[in-house]
Amino acid sequence: MENRITLKELAKLLNVSISTVSKALNDSPEISPQTQKRVKELAALHHYVPNMLAQNLKTRHTRTIGVIIPAILPHFFAEALHGIETKASELGYRIIICISNECIQKEAESVQTLIKGQVDGLIMSLSQETQARMEIEHLKPIFSRKVPFVLFDRVLKQIECDKVSINDSLQAEQATVALLNSGCKRVAYFSGISDTSVDTERKKGYLEAVKNYGVSQKMVDFDPKNFPDEKLKDLLQNKKIDGIIASDELGAILVMKSALNSGFRIPEDLSVIGFTNGLMSEHFRPSLSTVDQHAEEQGKLALETMVDRIEGKLPPEPIVYKLETSIIHRNSTRHKALQPVN
Structure with missing residues (x-):
């Protein structure tokens, strides 16, 4: 690899001090425009690259x-x-x-x-x-x-x-209320991200909403790699749920895919709101209503x-x-x- 030219070597070629070269390269007002121009032209000619390690040691950043x-x-x-x-x-x-x-x-x-x-x-x-x-x-x-x-x-x-x-708790509460106000009577919460702070807060918001509306609660934790298709099918067939708040985007998509594969209609038989406004939410059919987390x-x-x-x-x-x-x-x-x- 070609040896890089140093500040010391640039200073020697220009017959100025190392400090002058350094200040010129950093646009210091202490150095005249003419000298800055000379230094920068020679540095560019020799493909000078600053020594970041040395700069970091000096600034401590x-x-x-x-x-x-x-x-x-x-x-x-x-x-x-x-x-x-x-x-x-x-x-x-x-x-x-x-x-x-x-x-x-x-x-x-x-x-x-x-x-x-x-x-x-x-x-x-x-x-x-x-x-x-x-x-x-x-x-x-x-x-x-x-x-x-x-x-x-x-x-x-x-x-x-x-x-x-x-505010995950408030957003989950608002999403649950949105489903209840749209005509849903039995809203469940499905989570594929259990044991996370966001899931804990979203569950709190869901529980607050169903409590305030006087409706029963239903929470289902699942492994995204092994979605409980039969459980969801049973809940829908027995009309135990007609709305779902999903903890995240993937969970919501898995819910809708499972329901559609079992012959249920969305949103007529099951309404769904997820979290995260991603590409899957926008392009899945039907498209997913979601909490935009920005x-x-x-x-x-x-x-x-x-x-x-x-x-x-x-x-x-x-x-x-x-x-x-x-x-x-x-x-x-x-x-x-x-x-x-x-």
Whole structure:
């Protein structure tokens, strides 16, 4: 590989000090425009590349942020990651991405890798296993080393840090009320993401709505890899349910696919509302009514919060953001006036 020219070598060729070359390349007002022009032209001629390691040692910042997400396939995390990367690029930062695959051990390894890599901060959405076991010991190095930390979407009250999410409980309550106001009498909650904070909050909202309306509750947890087709078929055949709030987009699509395969009509026999406004929601037939979680906006806000924390623009106390969301009504719900929660 061709040897790169150094600041020292540029200075020697120009017969100026190393400091002058460095300041000229960084547009310092201390250096005349003529000298800046000479330095930059020679640097370009020799394909000069700044030594980032040396700069980082000097400033004590790498302008690099670590991001740990539970999975990359769900549309929500793909959109959130897009928001994080877009905003990072806009603000002059880079990101390093790790995927925990819903595993606490992988999450712990990612934390150690990123901290050792001298990132300026960490943005994370917690793994399912971390939340199920309520174990956060592996996150202690973040705090002991005073690394700025932002949680988004999946958060825990026990962790004191900046957080970005939506009001999952309220949104689930509003979605349940929307189904009840559209004519549904027996609304169930189906979840394929049990043991996560978002699922716990959405269940709370669902239970609050059915309690306020005086209707019976029905909650079903399932493994997305083994959907309970016969159970859903039995519930529909015996008219035990006519509406479903699904915990996430994939869960809602699996519900509709199973119901359609069993000969039931959507929304005439079964109305469905899911979470996350992804491509599957829009293009499945019938299209899925869904709670728009504004994933990209969550990602952008998480990154902005991180940068503000790194640059000392926030107060010492953690900041908690709750984004407003909305229900997008498509063809999986009945077309009747839908009223929000008072």
